[in-house]
Structure formats: C-alpha cells, structure tokens
Amino acid sequence: xxxxxxxxxxxxxxxxxxxxxxxxxxxxxxxxxxxxxxxxxxxxxxxxxxxxxxxxxxxxxxxxxxxxxxxxxxxxxxxxxxxxxxxxxxxxxxxxxxxxxxxxxxxxxxxxxxxxxxxxxxxxxxxxxxxxxxxxxxxxxxxxxxxxxxxxxxxxxxxxxxxxxxxxxxxxxxxxxxxxxxxxxxxxxxxxxxxxxxxxxxxxxxxxxxxxxxxxxxxxxxxxxxxxxxxxxxxxxxxxxxxxxx
Amino acid sequence: xxxxxxxxxxxxxxxxxxxxxxxxxxxxxxxxxxxxxxxxxxxxxxxxxxxxxxxxxxxxxxxxxxxxxxxxxxxxxxxxxxxxxxxxxxxxxxxxxxxxxxxxxxxxxxxxxxxxxxxxxxxxxxxxxxxxxxxxxxxxxxxxxxxxxxxxxxxxxxxxxxxxxxxxxxxxxxxxxxxxxxxxxxxxxxxxxxxxxxxxxxxxxxxxxxxxxxxxxxxxxxxxxxxxxxxxxxxxxxxxxxxxxxxxxxxxxxxxxxxxxxxxxx
Numbered sequence: 001x002x003x004x005x006x007x008x009x010x011x012x013x014x015x016x017x018x019x020x021x022x023x024x025x026x027x028x029x030x031x032x033x034x035x036x037x038x039x040x041x042x043x044x045x046x047x048x049x050x051x052x053x054x055x056x057x058x059x060x061x062x063x064x065x066x067x068x069x070x071x072x073x074x075x076x077x078x079x080x081x082x083x084x085x086x087x088x089x090x091x092x093x094x095x096x097x098x099x100x101x102x103x104x105x106x107x108x109x110x111x112x113x114x115x116x117x118x119x120x121x122x123x124x125x126x127x128x129x130x131x132x133x134x135x136x137x138x139x140x141x142x143x144x145x146x147x148x149x150x151x152x153x154x155x156x157x158x159x160x161x162x163x164x165x166x167x168x169x170x171x172x173x174x175x176x177x178x179x180x181x182x183x184x185x186x187x188x189x190x191x192x193x194x195x196x197x198x199x200x201x202x203x204x205x206x207x208x209x210x211x212x213x214x215x216x217x218x219x220x221x222x223x224x225x226x227x228x229x230x231x232x233x234x235x236x237x238x239x240x241x242x243x244x245x246x
Numbered sequence: 247x248x249x250x251x252x253x254x255x256x257x258x259x260x261x262x263x264x265x266x267x268x269x270x271x272x273x274x275x276x277x278x279x280x281x282x283x284x285x286x287x288x289x290x291x292x293x294x295x296x297x298x299x300x301x302x303x304x305x306x307x308x309x310x311x312x313x314x315x316x317x318x319x320x321x322x323x324x325x326x327x328x329x330x331x332x333x334x335x336x337x338x339x340x341x342x343x344x345x346x347x348x349x350x351x352x353x354x355x356x357x358x359x360x361x362x363x364x365x366x367x368x369x370x371x372x373x374x375x376x377x378x379x380x381x382x383x384x385x386x387x388x389x390x391x392x393x394x395x396x397x398x399x400x401x402x403x404x405x406x407x408x409x410x411x412x413x414x415x416x417x418x419x420x421x422x423x424x425x426x427x428x429x430x431x432x433x434x435x436x437x438x439x440x441x442x443x444x445x446x447x448x449x450x451x452x453x454x455x456x457x458x459x460x461x462x463x464x465x466x467x468x469x470x471x472x473x474x475x476x477x478x479x480x481x482x483x484x485x486x487x488x489x490x491x492x493x494x495x496x497x498x499x500x501x502x503x504x505x506x507x508x509x510x511x512x
Binding site: 024027116117121 | 509
C-alpha cells in the first residue's frame with residue numbers, strides 16, 4: 001500500500017539564535033567585517049520515515065531530539081532544508097493547542113476563529129458547534145473572554161475544535177499532558193474513535209506507557225536521527241533499556 | 247500549480263474574513279462611540295488641518311474656498327489608508343509568529359488581511375468625506391463611481407508594498423522604524439493640503455519629484471473623479487494600473503523568495 005506520509009531523507013537546519021542579525025546595521029557591520037557566519041544546527045538529519053494509512057505511530061526520544069521538528073515538517077510549518085516530505089490527505093495538527101486563539105475574544109468567537117485557522121468553513125463549524133461545546137464542557141463560559149480561562153480549559157476547547165473534522169492524519173504533540181485525567185481519557189477515546197474511522201495518527205509523548213498502550217509502531221529519535229524504528233514492543237523495550245543505562 | 251494556489255486560498259478565505267472581523271471587534275470593544283470613531287477620527291483630523299492650512303492655501307483650483315475642504319479630506323483619507331495598510335501589514339507576519347510556528351497557514355493571508363481591514367476602515371471614513379461634501383455644497387458628479395478605480399489600484403499597490411515590508415520586517419526589525427520616517431516624508435510629497443502646480447510653479451524639479459510619487463497619482467486621480475467630476479485620462483488609468491501591478495509583482499516575488507525562511511527568524 002502507498003504510504004500516506006513519506007518523509008524522505010529530510011534534514012532541517014537552523015541558524016542559532018545568537019547569530020541572527022536583527023538589524024540592518026548589525027547585518028552590514030558583520031557583512032563588512034566578514035563575520036557574517038551562521039552557526040548551523042541540525043534539528044533533523046537525514047530522517048526517512050514511511051507511515052502507512054491506519055497506522056498509530058508513536059515518536060519517542062529525549063528532549064531536543066527533534067520530535068516536534070519532525071511533526072512540524074510533516075504538517076507543513078517548516079520546509080525541510082533538504083529532502084522531501086510528501087503527505088497524501090488532510091492533516092489536523094494538534095501541535096500546540098490553542099495556537100490560533102485570540103485571548104481577547106470570547107470562546108464563542110474563538111471557536112470560529114480557530115476553526116477557520118484549521119481550514120474549516122463557518123457552515124461546517126455551525127453544524128458541529130453543539131458537539132464542540134458538549135465535548136469541552138464549557139457551556140457556561142461560552143461568552144467569557146479566553147484570557148479568563150485556565151490553561152486546562154483552553155486546552156479542552158482547542159482539542160474539541162481540532163477534532164470535529166475527520167482528518168486523514170491527526171498529529172498530536174504531547175497535548176494530552178494538559179487537562180485532568182478524566183479529560184485525558186476522553187481525548188484518548190476520541191483519538192481511538194478517529195482511528196477506527198480510518199485516520200492515521202502520529203503521537204509524540206513522553207509517557208512510554210501511553211505510547212505502548214496506543215501505538216502500533218514507534219520511531220525513536222536521537223540527536224535528530226532515527227535510532228530505531230519498528231513495532232512498538234521492540235522499540236519501547238530498547239528505549240527503556242538505554243535510558244536506564246545512561 | 248495555479249489550481250493548487252486557488253484551492254488553498256478558497257480554503258482559507260473564511261480565515262481571512264474572521265481575522266478581519268476580529269480586528270474590527272477588538273478595535274471598538276469597550277468604546278462608547280464604537281464604529282462612529284471611524285467617521286469622527288478623520289473628520290476631526292481634517293478639521294484641524296483645515297483650520298491650519300485653509301488661510302494659507304485659500305484659492306486652490308478654481309478659487310472656490312469650499313472646494314479646499316474636500317480637496318484636503320480626499321488627500322488625507324487616501325494617504326491615511328496607504329499608511330495604515332502598509333504599517334499594519336508590515337508587522338502582520340511578526341505579530342502572528344506564534345501561529346505561523348504552530349500551524350500551516352498560507353502566509354500571505356496576514357498582509358492581505360491587514361490591507362482588507364484598512365480598506366474597511368477607509369470605506370467607513372468615506373462617510374466623513376460625504377458629510378464634508380454635503381456641508382460644503384460640493385456638487386455630486388456621476389463620475390464619483392469611477393473613484394473606485396484609483397481606490398482599488400491603490401489597495402493593490404499597498405498590498406504589494408505590504409508584502410515586501412512584512413517579509414523584510416521578519417529579517418530586519420529596523421524596517422519598522424525606517425518606514426515610519428519614510429511615510430512621513432512621503433506625506434509631504436503627496437500634496438495632501440497644497441496644489442503643487444500652484445505652490446511650486448517656480449520649482450519644476452520639485453513638481454517632477456511629486457509626480458513620481460505614486461500616492462500623489464492615486465490621490466489626484468481620485469480627486470479628478472470625485473471632486474472635479476472628470477473622467478480619468480488614459481494616462482491616469484495607465485499610471486495607476488502600472489504602479490499597482492509592478493508593486494504587486496515585486497511583492498509576490500520577494501514574499502515567495504523569502505517565506506520559507508520566515509519561521510526560522512521569528
């Protein structure tokens with residue numbers, strides 16, 4: 001079967017923040033002095049990964065190993081410095097919940113704003129409005145500006161908006177870490193439901209047991225390279241083993 | 247390829263609309279007079295300018311003193327549109343850095359949205375223009391509708407400029423400060439409250455410089471249709487159109503060349 005996501009030899013290079021010239025004066029000064037150099041840093045190096053339709057793929061690795069960068073390359077936020085990334089289908093990115101929210105607007109207004117950020121039409125949001133309110137359990141607070149919400153409440157609303165669609169691919173970056181355990185269970189159920197409807201899921205989590213419970217395949221990233229890639233059991237065992245050794 | 251762009255745009259047109267309505271809501275939230283400010287603000291600005299400059303510029307074109315108010319208001323409104331639109335567009339990419347780093351959205355949506363928002367404001371401020379025209383008894387000509395042409399081409403011109411500025415501002419924050427200075431200079435060369443032919447008749451070089459200012463050309467074309475009831479000359483149509491297309495092409499080129507690097511510098 002044709003892979004739904006094809007990451008082929010992708011490298012992602014960043015110029016380190018201290019080197020970026022933020023003013024014209026600095027830029028020209030550095031240019032004249034010949035010190036205009038960028039310290040390069042590879043967040044991803046020659047990563048290849050095929051995801052088949054219907055996979056529940058887990059990404060694991062220590063902090064700074066490139067998991068989030070890989071997700072952003074897949075969802076189109078970053079364009080890889082080299083290599084290609086091909087995606088066949090629609091993506092619902094749950095990379096950082098509530099990125100499209102405006103804290104000065106009410107929840108009701110934000111549902112429409114964030115919905116359109118994700119590319120839904122207002123009609124579609126109208127039709128699913130009840131569902132969003134129901135799922136987020138925020139009915140009494142619908143007309144309160146979001147700045148008065150707790151972070152858990154924002155996350156609930158964001159998750160509810162992002163998952164009304166039936167995307168081909170759902171990308172989730174540690175979003176389940178927020179919210180209380182009841183809501184986490186609810187989110188997991190919603191993700192399982194999407195899965196059974198044929199959605200492919202990519203999940204980043206530091207909770208190994210959550211990965212083991214939900215994923216069928218796992219890729220292990222280390223320093224921007226894929227260290228191991230395969231069935232959940234194998235990779236997770238190896239990961240836990242090495243982590244303990246270090 | 248083109249089909250893909252169109253599809254992308256259609257998918258995000260609701261976002262464009264929602265962002266404009268957000269800006270609008272936030273601008274007037276908690277203000278008692280609300281939208282009325284869109285009319286009052288330019289009206290008051292122009293009143294101040296009128297009081298200051300009218301005694302000096304008395305007999306502009308045709309000598310009818312009542313025309314001067316309209317002459318000034320048109321210049322002021324169009325220039326304010328250009329300055330507002332480009333200034334807002336300039337920081338639009340930076341201002342949405344948080345969003346652009348998290349979700350894929352076509353990036354041109356942000357400068358485009360600011361131009362549209364400025365246009366909405368500008369249309370509201372035209373109520374002020376109508377008020378001034380009625381009060382001063384300026385005859386309403388049918389050619390008023392032709393004013394749409396310089397207005398739209400000015401919007402396209404501003405979009406091009408806004409795209410260049412927004413891209414540059416990501417890499418060099420200085421642009422934001424430079425632009426403020428530049429638009430102030432530009433304002434003096436836009437003949438908002440004077441008539442160059444009359445004031446600088448003895449300095450042809452200055453008149454030539456003013457003629458090179460596209461904003462002056464747009465304002466002049468708009469005045470011709472709305473204030474003087476003239477049809478646009480072929481030259482005017484060409485000047486407005488060419489400036490707009492050249493600036494838009496330049497804007498698209500710069501934006502497309504640099505947009506993939508935006509996220510790395512925000």
